[in-house]
Amino acid sequence: MAFSRTLSVVGCHAGGEVGDVITGGVLDVPGNTMYDKLVHFLNEKDNIRQLLLNEPRGRCSMNTNLILPPCDPRADAGFLIMESEEYAPMSGSNTICTATVLLETGMVPMKEPITQLTLDTAAGLVTxxxxCEAxxxxxxxxDNVPAFVFELDYQVLVPGLGEVSVxxxxxxxxxxxxxxxxxxxxVESRYSTQLVEIGERIKRAVQASYTPVHPENPKIKGVSILAFTESLVEENGCKAAVNTVVVSPGRFDRSPCGTGTCARLAVLHARGQLVEGEVFKHRSIIGTEFTSHIRGTTQVGGYQAVLPTVAGRAWITSFKQVVLDSSDPFPEGFRVGDQWRMAPSSLV
Incomplete structure (x- = not known):
């Protein structure tokens, strides 16, 4: 059989969110930073993301991470995060998956009881x-990159809903x-259809009216993801809450979401509802949990920012060789609207 592509992939999930990791079959690309490499893959090699995430090899509720040599000499490894609709600069669940795969497969030496490593991401260095045990x-x-608030209580006019505060x-x-x-x-599964539909509608309304720009990398701009939150509760001496993140083209993050947790830490701190060092437990729509805290504060451009730390766990689920037969009629896969919530003109 003639295969035009063969990729080695380790299956993994963190808190229920699939974050598979490519460990072989993709060469490094030019770029002085991981963000440069992200742009290169987006513009020149996006067929890899399409092949792995689209059907029949993928599905809408999964991500794939690509391990690459780091650009920053302080890092042990670099990685890019491929999602259905974008290359995310950073992702907490995918970081947990990637670190777990690096250590449990021996790509980075494991030291018990604690292993420390640094990862180079498109958003910056993450420690x-x-x-570790056995x-x-x-x-x-x-330890994520600094998180900060662009707007509190921003009023957006949403078709069919009226004015919504975000x-x-x-x-x-x-x-x-x-x-x-x-x-x-x-934030319950019985409201899934409404949460996804309304979440996407609110996000589109914000995209049409407000464009946040990262002060240290102006190429990172515009909202691309939405989190529905529930109120804080006091629980065994710490604070906890449930959330769900709506990921385009219209599905939930199965995990509590690491970067979403960091964004919420910034909002809670800005509102005076969470102080440095206070533990915050964030739960997903399926009940999985990440534990987090603010380890300090800093300044990013003109924004007051927090330094977030998030903890969770990942599990390896498979070791697989993903192949593309040269006669396959779908070299970049396909999407169907029953799962991908696409406009009628985009259906296959």
Whole structure:
């Protein structure tokens, strides 16, 4: 059989969110930074993302991470995050998956009980501390890039809903955060259809009216993701809350979402609801949990920012060789609207 492409992939999930990791079959590309490499893959090699994430090899509720040599000499490895609609500058669940794969496969030496490593991402350097035992990562905590708020209580006119109040924040991706109760919803699976449909509608309305620009990398701009939040509760001496992140083209992040947690830490701190060092437990729509805290504050451009740390766990699910037969009629896969929530003109 003639294969035009063969890729080695380690299957993995963190908190339920699939974050497979490509460990072989893709060469490095030019770029002085990981963001440069992100742009190169977007413009020149996006067929790899399409092949792995589209059907029949992929599905809408998954991500794939690509390990590359780091651009920053302080890093142990670099990686890019491929999602259905974009290359995310940073992702918490994908960081946890990638660190777990690097350590449990021996690509980076594991040291028990604690392994420290640094990852080079398109958003900047991220340091990781993994709690390890008997060759397994029992917990992975990462010190994310600074998170900060662009807008609190931004009023946006949403077709069919009227005026909706949202927060806009950076946590490694550009987030719109919406109190689910403010639009008559709860973060529960029985409201899934409404959460996805209304979430996408609110996000599009924000995109049409407000464009946040990262002050240190103006090429990173515009919101691309939305989180529905529920109120804080006091729980065993710390604070906790449920959220769900709506990822385009219209599905939930199965995990509590790492960058979404960081964006929420920035919002909670800006509102005076969470102080440095206070533990915040963030839960997903399926009940999985990330633990987080603010380890300090800083300044990013003209914005007051927090330094977030998030911890979770990932599990390897498979080792696979993904191939493309040279006669396959779908070299970049396909999407169908029953799963991908696409406009009628885009259906296959």
């Amino acid at each position: 990781v501390e993994a709690e 060759g397994k990562c029992k917990s992975v905590a990462f 927060d806009i924040a950076w946590g490694g991706m550009m987030y719109v955060l919406v109190d689910a109760a403010s639009v008559g919803l709860k």
